[in-house]
Amino acid sequence: MGNKVLMKGTEAIGEAAMRANCQCFFGYPITPQTEVAAYMAKKMPALGRVFVQAESEIAAIHMVYGAAGTGVRCMTSSSSPGISLMSEGISYIAGAELPCLIVNIVRGGPGLGSIQAAQSDYFQATKGGGHGDYNMPVFAPSSVQEMIDLIQEAFDVADEYRTPCMIMGDGMLGQMMEPVEFLDRQPRKLPNKDWAATGLLGRKTHNVINSLFLAPEELEQHNTHLQEKYKIIKENEVRYELFDCDRENDLILVAYGTTSRICKNVIRSAEREGILLGLVRPITLWPFPTKAFEETVHHTRFGYLTVEMSAGQMVEDVQLAVNGRAPIGFYGRTGGMVPHPDDILATVKQMVHEGVQVWH
Numbered sequence: 001m002g003n004k005v006l007m008k009g010t011e012a013i014g015e016a017a018m019r020a021n022c023q024c025f026f027g028y029p030i031t032p033q034t035e036v037a038a039y040m041a042k043k044m045p046a047l048g049r050v051f052v053q054a055e056s057e058i059a060a061i062h063m064v065y066g067a068a069g070t071g072v073r074c075m076t077s078s079s080s081p082g083i084s085l086m087s088e089g090i091s092y093i094a095g096a097e098l099p100c101l102i103v104n105i106v107r108g109g110p111g112l113g114s115i116q117a118a119q120s121d122y123f124q125a126t127k128g129g130g131h132g133d134y135n136m137p138v139f140a141p142s143s144v145q146e147m148i149d150l151i152q153e154a155f156d157v158a159d160e161y162r163t164p165c166m167i168m169g170d171g172m173l174g175q176m177m178e179p180v181e182f183l184d185r186q187p188r189k190l191p192n193k194d195w196a197a198t199g200l201l202g203r204k205t206h207n208v209i210n211s212l213f214l215a216p217e218e219l220e221q222h223n224t225h226l227q228e229k230y231k232i233i234k235e236n237e238v239r240y241e242l243f244d245c246d247r248e249n250d251l252i253l254v255a256y257g258t259t260s261r262i263c264k265n266v267i268r269s270a271e272r273e274g275i276l277l278g279l280v281r282p283i284t285l286w287p288f289p290t291k292a293f294e295e296t297v298h299h300t301r302f303g304y305l306t307v308e309m310s311a312g313q314m315v316e317d318v319q320l321a322v323n324g325r326a327p328i329g330f331y332g333r334t335g336g337m338v339p340h341p342d343d344i345l346a347t348v349k350q351m352v353h354e355g356v357q358v359w360h
Contacts, residue, residue: 004179009144009169012180013103014039016148017075019182020155022101024050024074026063028082031115032171033105036077057082061089061102068098069209071196073155077103079171080121081112083129090164091130094226095211097195099158101151102136103167105174108336116336117171119257122313125168126286133223135230137237138166138285140256144178149185150283156188161233162195168285170309172258172338239283240292243267244276245299250352252278252300254318255307256285259339263307266344273345275352280304285314293321302351303327307344310334327351 007015013036017025025044027037037053044051050067054060060076067074078086083104093100106121108114125138137157141147147169154165197207213219241260244267245252255263260281267277278300280292293304303326306315312330319328331347333339 004181006177007144007180008035008177009147009174010035010105011039012144012148013077013151014043016151018043018047020152021073022075023072024067026052026054026060027076027078028054028057028060030079030082032107032174033077033079036103057085061086064100065089065093065098068093068100069197071193071198075101079105079107080109083121083124087130091132091134092211093164094134094136095132096209097162099162100164101154101158102164106168106170114336115171117258117309117338118336119170119259119309120313120334121168122285122310125166134226135286136164136166137233138168140168140283140285142257142260142281144176145180147173148180148182152185156190157237159190160188161229170258234287237284238287238289238291240289241281241283242292243279243281245278245296247276249276249278249300251302251348252280252296252304253307254280254304256282259307259309262339262341266341269341269345270348275348277348288317288321290321297322297325300326305329305331305348305351307339308332309338
């Protein structure tokens with residue numbers, strides 16, 4: 001391997017998933033992620049694998065439920081309103097402890113909104129989305145290359161912990177083209193899928209895939225087990241990047257995905273004006289990288305500025321992580337509008353010069 005090729009983000013998702021041994025894809029077209037399905041529709045049958053364009057997003061996620069129950073690697077992809085329709089099935093999958101990958105290429109909302117890039121599905125992805133006490137690991141790549149790398153990682157995390165995982169990228173990341181390479185990586189040592197519903201295969205009883213517990217004592221025991229699993233995921237699977245945080249900064253930006261790339265340009269522009277900035281970039285949105293703030297909270301003079309393509313959905317997680325030890329400002333654009341570096345820098349200057357919280 002090692003040869004770079006130019007690929008659109010959505011098509012790179014499909015290629016990376018197939019190289020990660022995805023055996024089944026079930027999905028439904030919705031802009032701006034339709035090319036994921038189109039790419040896999042061409043490629044999967046030629047590999048002897050399963051591609052199904054379902055009649056709806058609701059059907060697609062329940063097809064994933066069924067395939068995941070047999071132990072094969074499977075996935076779906078969609079965009080914001082489509083993920084909303086899948087939320088019930090995602091909760092079922094989490095309750096039944098089935099591994100799978102869900103890709104959300106986020107568009108502007110609420111409602112049908114627009115087909116432009118946004119980050120306004122943060123609450124949906126990290127605070128549940130579906131019903132019940134469940135979480136799922138959510139990975140937020142900032143480049144097409146990182147999206148490729150995180151797809152393999154997400155499949156592995158899903159298999160290790162028997163959980164659905166999500167890759168959440170914005171519409172810009174899905175539609176841009178970048179040079180990428182598909183590198184061989186050391187796979188995790190994963191547990192056997194002796195829970196899968198594959199017939200008896202020498203067992204005395206069938207494996208049963210289920211998320212229904214009519215006895216409250218049994219359901220509470222199951223929920224306790226899930227919470228213990230989520231605690232282990234929080235301990236082992238947090239990912240983040242600290243950029244220019246190994247110095248005393250005037251302010252530290254907090255951003256993920258495409259927005260973090262814009263913030264890196266802001267950091268360079270601010271340096272030319274004598275303002276030192278760092279960046280905390282969450283790569284896992286759940287579990288949220290609280291540790292990154294423990295490492296940086298004493299190295300910022302005027303606190304943090306959260307930058308998002310939303311109305312500020314990540315701010316409360318930043319507030320919880322900082323826990324009142326530093327001011328937190330916010331700059332965001334919504335509806336598919338992309339933050340401009342000059343506007344972010346203007347907010348930075350206001351925070352630095354006035355030393356107060358700023359909300360835009």
